[in-house]
Amino acid sequence: MDAPTTPAAPVEQLAASSLLQLIWLASPALPVGGFSYSEGLEAAVECGEVTTESQAASWLSDQLQLALARGDLAVIAQAIPAWREGKLARIASLNAWVLQTRETSELRAQTEQMGRSLLEWLRNHEGASAAHIDACAALQPTYPVAFALAASQTAAGVRDCLLAYAFGWAENMMQAAIKSVPLGQSAGQRILARLSRDIPPAVEEALHLPDGERQAFSPMLAILSARHETQYSRLFRS
Template identity: 75%
Template sequence: MHDSSLMQLMWLASPALPIGGFSYSECLEAAVDAGLVTSETEAADWLVEQLHTSLARADLAVIAQAIPAWKQADHTRIAQLNAWVLQTRESSELRAQTEQMGRSLLEWLRNHTTAQPEQIALLASLQPTYPLAFALAASATGAPLRDCLLANAFGWAENMMQAAIKAVPLGQSSGQRILSALAANIPAAVDLALALDDENRQAFSPMLAILSARHESQYSRIFRS
């Protein structure tokens, strides 16, 4: 991979990217409130499970299919994948998150990548979701597909580790051990995502959906709903 491609992927994976990913706990805060996550070990186990059963089978799988679609200018496929993401968010909170992060990354794309104006215009016309926006940004880097997924997954892991530190709460050393556990599991999750086709891609995570719905009306919370 060229240095420029690597640097752009690092930029996309950074929690400092101004798209708001750090402001969501993706149900972890609700799990803490319900007493399901109370320690470093439970937080690490929870997030590793979420990586494999939720992220890998849904968003990462969509990104794996969307990057080639962007490169091939397959507008029909891009629209289908974006619609699938919108249709499979199981709570208003989860849908609001992907829409807000998609819009924010679209605004970033207008000035910070080599994405073509017609690609940006297409994305803007679709009620853009985060996976499709990330796929466009990643496709513009010229980086290999697997590396793009690794970058996305690691960016998610950093955000979720920070959520665990704030919500459980935990110390920084605990957070680094959680991130180490997630990093060790990311390659397998990416390989699963790459192997999934339309029939096997799925976003069915009922416990996360229930916790997300509860989080929308949780009395006291740190993270955005």
Template identity: 65%
Template sequence: MTTERIATSDTPHATPSLLQLIWLASPALPIGGFSYSEGLEAAIDKGFVHDEHSAGQWLVDQLHLTQSRGDMAVLAQMVVAWQAKDISRLATLSQWVHATRETAELRLQSEQMGRSMLEWLRNLNAIDADTIALCNGWVPTYPLMFALALSRTGAPLDQCLQAYAFGWAENMVQAALKSVPLGQNSGQRILTQLAQEIASAVQHAMQTTDDTRQAFSPMLSILSAQHETQYSRLFRS
């Protein structure tokens, strides 16, 4: 008895869009997301976050106040611009992202994860030399590079943003587990709470325009700045 192996392509283009989104949302993506808490560790140090309830509330607030109004909104616009090959629009949006990183840690996170994302795409032969040169000519921020990856999946925009948001949620919950600290069941309850909020956050992000997109979270910026000199820490932000 013999079996025949169905020929497949190793290129990302041959991978169904759903699998590509799951891949991009995975914490195993080698871009360093696990090493950042985005101010959560500083919030724990100051006593704002200290248990499961406060950790869940903090992350839900960040989903709606910083992600949905800012990064997810600009990400949605970037995906559309990448698909249209609107270079001028991409340059403008990329500048906005870089300008809204209010502390050294947040800026370094965006740049490091962006460069790692670009390198991952290059290693997969997922982008051509012209695109690589174009990205290197800008500051390859994480939203810009993640939008490039999303734009290649062919998935609907709302599903692209859902994948991004869930990937962010998983990384942040893992940060909470390590730094509060919390147990695995607590983490799953927080992740459930976040998952229930993602759809509305995505819809808000998709309805946001250049005039309504914003990056205004002063307490988070203060905590991020304080984290730079925090005595004991596990994370880079």
């Protein structure tokens, strides 16, 4: 007689639950306002730096590898275990780093607004403890740190959490490219396909990046973001 297989079911259910939680956190439908930001892309379109599908794909791929992987993703990779282990001093240090390295008022306003919104979402959902939510709220939370808190409540590994965050970012940025260049839906899907290929190596870099090698030095992006603050006509808040 074959051995019963029922003991494996709880493990499968746990994996499915974690996967669905990550899909939820990465969804553009999450009410944190990510759709309203282009992170400087709209300014790049305005000044003629990005005018085609190929240029948009290259711009976003560079941003993923040169900025996101070395900044936000690296912060999240450290913040998830810190939340799980209750290391609040470490969380505060990571949050302060994000705030200090946002190079324009628009980029800082974005991470603060999305962080607050995600924290409010967490208050209305099971998972994070009230103590951790209050500790996060006291920090003037940034989006990467708030996302790390939400992701830490799942049973997913840190790598999977980073993949979810990066894909959510890619979807939002692809939509920004479609609206601002503008491009068609098929072009948007090709851009998303390229970013999907670029995300795994970016995540691997973030996972192994020590504190001393995190960086947010993106001078052209900062210049474009600053220009966007006074841009005459715009669709996005950054």
